[in-house]
Amino acid sequence: MKNRSLVSITDFTKEEYLRILELAQHFERNPIQKILEGYVVATLFFEPSTRTRLSFESAVNRLGGKVIGFSDASVSSTSKGESLADTIRTVSNYSDLIVMRHPIEGSARWASEVASVPIINAGDGANQHPTQCLLDLYTILQTQGTLDNLHVAFVGDLKYGRTVHSNVIALTHFNTTFHLVSPEELKLPSSVKMHIKEKQLEYYQYTDIQEVINKVDILYMTRIQRERFSDPMEYERVKNSYILTNSMLAGAKNNLRILHPLPRVNEIAYDVDANPKAYYFQQALNGVYVRQALIASILGLV
Ligand code: CP
DSSP states (O other): OTTOOBOSGGGSOHHHHHHHHHHHHHHHHSOOOOTTTTOEEEEEESSOOSHHHHHHHHHHHHTTOEEEEESOGGGSGGGGTOOHHHHHHHHHTTOSEEEEEESSTTHHHHHHHHOSSOEEEEEETTTBOHHHHHHHHHHHHHHHSOSTTOEEEEESOTTTOHHHHHHHHHHGGGTOEEEEEOOGGGOOOHHHHHHHHHTTOOEEEESOTHHHHTTOSEEEEOOOOGGGOSOHHHHHHHTTSOOBOGGGGTTOOTTOEEEOOSOOSSSBOGGGTTSTTBOHHHHHHHHHHHHHHHHHHHTTOO
16 A cells, blocks of 8 residues: 555455554554654645544644645635646645545546645545545444445435445445435436446345335435535425434344434434434544554555
8 A cells, every 4th residue: 555545445455445444443552653753744625624634634643743734725826726736746745645635526536646645535526535435444343343244224415425435335345235215316326336236236225214224234324415516406305305313213223333424414313312323423533543544554654
């Protein structure tokens, strides 16, 4: 993994995912290790973020490195008309690794082609969010004791949900049975479904969340993302499609865990938070350990 960019979850093999998860366990046990002294990581966020940016920055700080960057593109020279390529070439001179979130699909790949340091894609439009995927795999392994042969439901915006796209592709390595719950307008794109079909895995599509709750090991909820809709009326039609409440979980399997990449709006009611099956805040914490593992691997420090 040394000096390699992570743009799409397909850039890494199954063995490489497992290596990152093993290293993340090591960082969970020993989160403070000063192996990054003298290194600079740039975090360039052209789109809003709480968890991804701050967990990357927390990971770098806990490893003894320094962070530069911006969390608001309006304070960077892109607001004066500078191209993404020129920004990336410039920041490559100031840092050893660039973590970038950008609203345009394909921007992270383009950045990796012009950068002289590795690029980690922290989300490019509706395309991919590979580091979220790795922390989701870590969380699934932590809660289920295995990644193999699980029934996983993805609920909500499967069309624009970049975390869903990365997760579905990664889970095809683990003989997952997929339960895909969405409004008709927000079904999983065929380009992602193709990965399931290539591995000849089972998948089922639903519009009613209640049909899957009692069948699955992981219930992965997602937000209907207002910012991805070009037609506000379409967003209004689908925005309240799924609201998970505590009473809906009465017949769920004991090992069921509810994940969500967060932020949530209303798709998980607050009364679910106290249910031991709710695991989304621990999931967000795991982002620090997984990102420590990834940074250390890409910089060749482990
Ligand atoms: N999961 C995730 O990407 O959250 P943020 O948008 O807060 O970074």
